[in-house]
Amino acid sequence: MKKKILAVLESSDGYVSGEQLSKQLGVSRTAVWKYIGLLREEGYKIDSVTHRGYRLAEAADLLDIKKITPMLHTSVVGTKLDIMKSVDSTNEEVKRRAAEGEKSGLVIAAEKQTGGKGRLGRTWQSDSGGIYFTVLLKPDLPPNEISAVTLAAGYGMCLAVREYTGLDAKIKWPNDIIIGNKKVCGILTEMAAQTDRVDYVAIGIGINVNHISFPDEIKEKATSLYIESGKKINRNEFFACILKNLDMVTAGFMAGFTEEDKNNFKSLCATLDRQVSAVKGGVKIEGTAFDLSSEGDLMIRDKNGTVYAVNSGEVVVQGIY
Ligand code: BTN
Numbered sequence: 001m002k003k004k005i006l007a008v009l010e011s012s013d014g015y016v017s018g019e020q021l022s023k024q025l026g027v028s029r030t031a032v033w034k035y036i037g038l039l040r041e042e043g044y045k046i047d048s049v050t051h052r053g054y055r056l057a058e059a060a061d062l063l064d065i066k067k068i069t070p071m072l073h074t075s076v077v078g079t080k081l082d083i084m085k086s087v088d089s090t091n092e093e094v095k096r097r098a099a100e101g102e103k104s105g106l107v108i109a110a111e112k113q114t115g116g117k118g119r120l121g122r123t124w125q126s127d128s129g130g131i132y133f134t135v136l137l138k139p140d141l142p143p144n145e146i147s148a149v150t151l152a153a154g155y156g157m158c159l160a161v162r163e164y165t166g167l168d169a170k171i172k173w174p175n176d177i178i179i180g181n182k183k184v185c186g187i188l189t190e191m192a193a194q195t196d197r198v199d200y201v202a203i204g205i206g207i208n209v210n211h212i213s214f215p216d217e218i219k220e221k222a223t224s225l226y227i228e229s230g231k232k233i234n235r236n237e238f239f240a241c242i243l244k245n246l247d248m249v250t251a252g253f254m255a256g257f258t259e260e261d262k263n264n265f266k267s268l269c270a271t272l273d274r275q276v277s278a279v280k281g282g283v284k285i286e287g288t289a290f291d292l293s294s295e296g297d298l299m300i301r302d303k304n305g306t307v308y309a310v311n312s313g314e315v316v317v318q319g320i321y
Contacts, residue, residue: 001025001027001031001035002035002038002039004025005021005025005032005035005036005039006039006044006056008021008024008025009046009054009055009056010056010059012055012056014055015047015049015052015053015054015055016053016054016055017052017053017054018032018033018053018054019053020053021053021054036048036054039060042060042062042085042111042128043060043061043062043111043128044056044058044059044060045057045058045060061210061232061234061235061236062111062235063083063109063111063131063235063236063239064083064236065081065082065083067236068081068083068236068239068240068243069081071236071237071240072240072243072244073244074105074243074244074247075247075251076104076105076137076247076250076251077105077107077135077137077243077246077247077250078105078107078135078243078247079103079105079106080102080103080105080106080107081106081107081109081243082106082107082108082109083108083109083110083111084108084109084110084111085110085111085112086110086111086112086113086114087108087110087112087113087114088113088114088115089113089115089116089117089204090108090109090110090113090132090133090134090204091117091134091188091190091202091204092115092117093108093110093134094106094108094134094135094136094202094204095190095192095202097136098136098192098199098200098202102136103136103138104136104137104138104139104200105135105136105137106135106136107133107134107135107136107243108133108134108136109131109132109133109239110126110132110133111128111132112126112128113126113132116132116206117188117204118186118188119186119188119314120313120314124186124188124206125215126206127211129208129209129210129211129212129224129226130206130207130208130209130210130211130224131205131206131207131209131235131238131239131242132204132205132206133204133205133239134202134203134204134205135153135202135203135205135246135250136200136201136202137149137200137201137203137250137254138198138199138200138201139198139201139254140197140198140254140255141197141198141254141256142196142197142198143191143193143195143196143197143198144295145256145257145295146189146191146193146198146201147174147257147295147296147297147311148253148254148256148257148261148295148296149189149201149203149250149253149254150174150175150187150189150203150296151174151175151253151257151261151265151296152246152249152250152252152253152254152261153175153187153189153203153205153246153249153250154171154174154175154176154177154187154265155171155249155253155261155264155265155268156242156245156246156248156249156250157175157177157185157187157205157207157242157245157246158170158171158177158268159245159249159268160238160241160242160244160245160246161177161179161184161185161207161225163241163245164233164237164238164241165225165228165229165231165233166229167179167225167228167229169184169268170268170269170270171265171268171269171270171271172269172270172271172315172317172320173269173271173272173289173292173298173315174296174298175187175189177207178270178320178321179223179228180223180228181319181320181321182220182221182222182223182321183221183222183223183321184207184208184222184223184224184225184228185205185206185207185208186205186206187203187204187205187206188203188204189201189202189203189204190202190204205242207225207242208222208223208224208225209224209225209226209233209235209238210224210225210226210232210233210235211224211226211227212224212226212227213227220321221321222321225238257294257295257296259294262292262294262296265292265296266291266292269292270317270320271289271298271315271317271320272289272290272291272292273288273289273290274288274289274317274318274319274320275287275288275317275318276288276289276298276300276315276316276317276318277315277316278298278300278308278310278313278314278315278316279313279314280308280310280313285300285302285308285310286302286303287300287301287302287303287306287308288300288301289315289317293309295311296311297309297310297311298310298311298315
């Protein structure tokens with residue numbers, strides 16, 4: 001019924017009264033009103049005026065497989081693509097599909113996540129306007145080399161933002177994407193592995209695209225591409241651009257982290273040459289992040305000249321959220 005109401009609104013120039021909709025579609029006016037509410041929740045902007053009825057002011061910019069697929073020319077990432085209206089978490093969905101034997105390259109995106117997960121056990125708000133998705137990859141790597149894939153995802157996302165918007169996006173090591181000193185994209189990588197081999201990685205990515213504002217608790221730390229560029233982004237086009245960049249970058253990094261990969265990553269890494277603090281083995285380290293190791297660890301030199309390699313957890317960078 002929702003689709004039928006939408007079709008009537010789409011084919012009408014002006015307002016369509018509730019009575020007309022109800023007669024034409026054989027449902028009560030209360031039901032019409034309820035379905036209009038559901039369409040608004042999905043992102044359709046529908047004006048309503050007393051005595052005139054409803055008018056579609058702006059179609060929802062929903063992710064649409066039919067629009068994305070013709071733009072995709074990827075070799076692995078997105079070779080199978082599924083867009084869900086709602087799911088608990090795209091990472092959880094990909095892990096379920098991996099357990100059923102899905103191949104490397106599957107991408108699951110969702111308009112809404114009811115249990116979106118962030119790093120370090122946090123939750124990830126998945127408000128409309130963002131793009132939330134997870135890529136399934138099966139790299140032929142031992143578990144201790146998997147950080148290369150995590151770095152690749154951040155690098156690929158950074159390239160996509162730069163290509164599509166021209167904004168000066170940078171990577172906050174290991175894989176947050178920032179613009180200025182605010183976060184625009186977060187990545188949660190989960191892995192299933194044997195002792196010597198990775199079974200799969202689920203790379204979950206959330207990017208703030210057309211958000212107009214953020215709640216008070218995070219507005220000092222978070223931004224969106226719309227806020228930074230002043231332009232609404234076509235999410236289908238941008239998503240195709242993201243998948244293209246992830247495909248290109250992960251293909252290289254999946255074989256390991258070469259010197260060239262490291263230098264490419266470093267050229268976009270905002271963490272280097274900054275004062276940082278991190279925790280390693282339960283001990284707090286403070287110093288300057290000065291390099292990446294050949295495995296992609298962050299190298300920190302403290303004021304006594306002692307050098308540490310940090311490979312996980314939270315790194316706080318002075319001046320960035
Ligand atoms: C972080 O910065 O804390 C990581 C956030 C990762 C969020 C994405 S949204 C799509 C995917 N599904 C999830 O549940 N989380 C990731």
